[in-house]
Every structure is written in C-alpha cells, then in structure tokens.
Amino acid sequence: MSNICLLEQTLAGNLSFNKARIKLIAGFLISILQVKTVNLTEIATAFPGRAKEESNYKRLQRFFRFFELPYALIADLVVKLLGVSGPWTLTMDRTNWKLGLTELNILMLGIVYKGVAFPIVWLILPKAGNSNTDERILLLEIFIDLFGVEKIQCLLGDREFVGKRWFQWLLDQGIDFRMRVHENYRVANGRGTLVPAWLLFSTSGVDQMLVFPSPRRMWGLELYLSGCYLGKGEYLILVAPNYSQQPENEFKKRWEIETLFGCLKTRGFNLEDPHLTEPERLSKLLALLAIAFCWAHKVGEWKAKQQPLKIKKHGYLARSIFRYGFDCLRRILTNFDHFDHFDLVGWTRVIKILSCI
Numbered sequence: 231m232s233n234i235c236l237l238e239q240t241l242a243g244n245l246s247f248n249k250a251r252i253k254l255i256a257g258f259l260i261s262i263l264q265v266k267t268v269n270l271t272e273i274a275t276a277f278p279g280r281a282k283e284e285s286n287y288k289r290l291q292r293f294f295r296f297f298e299l300p301y302a303l304i305a306d307l308v309v310k311l312l313g314v315s316g317p318w319t320l321t322m323d324r325t326n327w328k329l330g331l332t333e334l335n336i337l338m339l340g341i342v343y344k345g346v347a348f349p350i351v352w353l354i355l356p357k358a359g360n361s362n363t364d365e366r367i368l369l370l371e372i373f374i375d376l377f378g379v380e381k382i383q384c385l386l387g388d389r390e391f392v393g394k395r396w397f398q399w400l401l402d403q404g405i406d407f408r409m410r411v412h413e414n415y416r417v418a419n420g421r422g423t424l425v426p427a428w429l430l431f432s433t434s435g436v437d438q439m440l441v442f443p444s445p446r447r448m449w450g451l452e453l454y455l456s457g458c459y460l461g462k463g464e465y466l467i468l469v470a471p472n473y474s475q476q477p478e479n480e481f482k483k484r485w486e487i488e489t490l491f492g493c494l495k496t497r498g499f500n501l502e503d504p505h506l507t508e509p510e511r512l513s514k515l516l517a518l519l520a521i522a523f524c525w526a527h528k529v530g531e532w533k534a535k536q537q538p539l540k541i542k543k544h545g546y547l548a549r550s551i552f553r554y555g556f557d558c559l560r561r562i563l564t565n566f567d568h569f570d571h572f573d574l575v576g577w578t579r580v581i582k583i584l585s586c587i
Contacts, residue, residue: 236578240581260276271287273290297514305351307521320340321483324390326358328358334355336516338351346550349494353513408481410467412467439476441473442454454469499519528584530551530555533554562576
C-alpha cells in the first residue's frame with residue numbers, strides 16, 4: 231500500500247509526532263474507515279502493511295497504553311478542518327454506556343457546524359449519572375485555555391446542565407448561553423413572586439414561543455426566560471443572560487451534538503464496541519475518531535458540491551453529509567490494494583482535504 235505515504239506526509243504536516251506514531255495513526259484511520267468499528271481486533275486485521283494481525287494488535291495496545299497524546303494538537307487540527315475561525319456556537323452533552331460492570335460517560339463539547347457538532351474537547355467520566363458543576367467547568371476551562379473565551383459565541387445545553395453555581399460561573403466568564411431548565415424551577419413572575427416556571431407559559435399555544443423582554447429572577451440570578459407548551463403536559467423553557475428574539479432557533483442547534491454521537495456510534499464507527507474501560511485510553515480513541523469523523527464530513531461537503539445529495543419526499547437528504555463522505559472514503563480505501571481499480575485522483579483529493587488546503 232504505497233499510497234499510504236501520502237496520508238502519512240499529510241498527517242506529519244499537521245501533527246508533530248514521530249514517524250512511528252504518524253504511521254500508526256495513518257494505519258488506524260485507513261482501518262477504521264474500512265471495518266466500521268473501534269474494536270481493536272478488527273482494526274488490526276485491516277491494518278496496511280505486511281505485519282501480522284497479532285503484531286498490529288500489540289502496536290495498537292502499546293499506543294493506547296503508553297503514548298502521551300497531546301490533545302491540543304488534535305483540537306487544533308479539528309479547527310483547521312472546520313475552516314471557520316469563530317467565534318463558535320458550542321453545544322455540550324453527555325453520552326453513556328455500560329461495559330460489563332463498568333459505567334462510562336463521555337462529556338463532550340462540540341462546535342456547531344452545518345447540522346452536526348465537531349468534537350473539540352471531552353472528558354471521560356468513569357461513573358453513571360449526570361455530570362456535576364466542577365466537571366462542566368473543567369471542560370470549559372480546557373476549551374478556554376486552548377482558544378480563549380472570546381471564541382465562544384454561545385453555549386447550548388439541555389436540562390442536565392443547570393445549577394446556580396454553574397450559571398454564576400458562566401456569567402462571571404462573560405459566556406452567553408441558552409440552557410433548557412426544568413419546568414418546576416421557581417422563577418419570579420411579573421409581580422416578583424416565585425412560582426413554578428411552567429406557570430409563566432401555561433397560556434401559550436402549542437409550540438408558540440413566548441419571550442419575556444425583561445429578565446426574571448431565578449436562584450437569585452437575573453436571567454431572560456422564554457418558553458412554550460409542547461403538548462402532553464410538557465414545556466420547553468429556556469434561560470439566557472441576554473435578550474434574544476428567537477432563542478428557540480438558537481437552541482435547536484443543541485441537537486447537532488446528538489447527530490455527532492450517532493455518527494460515532496451506530497451510523498459510523500460503533501464507538502460502543504471497544505473493551506477499553508480506562509478513561510485515558512478511551513480518550514485517546516476519541517481523539518483518533520475525531521480526526522476520522524472530521525475528515526469524512528469535510529469529504530462529504532466536497533462530494534456534495536460535485537454531486538448534490540438527493541432530497542427525499544419528506545424533505546430530508548437521502549444521506550447525511552458525514553455518511554456521504556464516509557462512504558466515499560470507504561469506496562476508495564476498499565480498492566486500496568487493487569491498483570487497477572484504485573481511485574488515485576480521488577485519493578489525492580481527499581488527502582488534500584485532510585491537509586486543510
């Protein structure tokens with residue numbers, strides 16, 4: 231597989247790792263896109279080169295066990311691939327699963343971009359249940375250390391990501407946010423009396439957003455509220471530090487991180503397949519998946535310009551942009567070892583995309 235050298239050269243231009251590490255990462259990317267699983271045994275079978283599967287598997291194990299991965303370089307590559315200088319809308323969410331008796335949580339921060347979130351910072355939480363305020367603050371502090379608070383246009387989060395100390399910290403940092411809160415939280419009505427938040431929106435029609443033009447007191451904080459009745463006894467209630475005419479349109483972008491999780495799991499790389507339970511090793515795996523995901527999505531954007539995706543009768547694309555690029559890369563790589571069928575022109579183009587040119 232001589233053409234892998236082009237991929238190695240491109241990675242070396244973006245990641246200041248030694249030759250052996252670059253070679254392994256290149257092999258991992260080629261393998262993961264072919265086998266569609268993060269199971270290391272399966273990846274080892276598709277590794278380029280003449281080494282035996284057992285040797286490839288041991289190389290992967292040593293990488294995840296011993297290599298100190300500089301995550302700042304990965305985050306920088308993600309931003310380069312994104313191609314948007316910011317400030318960015320960020321979305322925060324958590325996904326969890328159970329391996330045997332081990333509970334795992336990934337607390338993720340993503341940059342909202344074209345219907346999906348690009349993974350930028352994450353924490354592996356070896357526990358069940360929600361994240362806490364300290365963990366959320368740590369996640370944001372890592373991002374701020376890397377890019378600066380001025381790169382945050384707005385932070386989006388669902389009902390898990392609430393709390394007085396958390397909101398106060400965001401306010402102290404000058405971070406704008408749109409957070410969904412539970413409908414039974416007590417907020418000040420027009421007379422200053424604390425009532426359950428849903429009462430403020432009980433007269434709104436279904437999906438008819440009501441936005442209050444002045445802040446209301448909640449937990450001793452002055453926050454702008456908006457909300458509506460969703461039907462079946464459920465309300466959507468949002469809080470923010472600043473007034474916005476259409477906060478619901480901004481909040482909808484929160485779901486783009488759910489799309490990312492779907493791509494990392496069943497619609498792409500089957501993230502729940504590995505038997506890695508040690509947080510640092512799982513974090514390294516996520517770093518490599520971040521590169522693979524961003525590459526596939528950017529290839530999908532390029533493909534969509536050459537041959538636009540069909541729109542089905544229900545109004546949605548026949549395939550997602552990620553899947554379009556993912557399938558394109560897989561088609562090229564499936565024929566990697568068969569030179570007569572290998573798409574050298576296509577390979578050169580997708581490598582150029584990865585080089586951020």
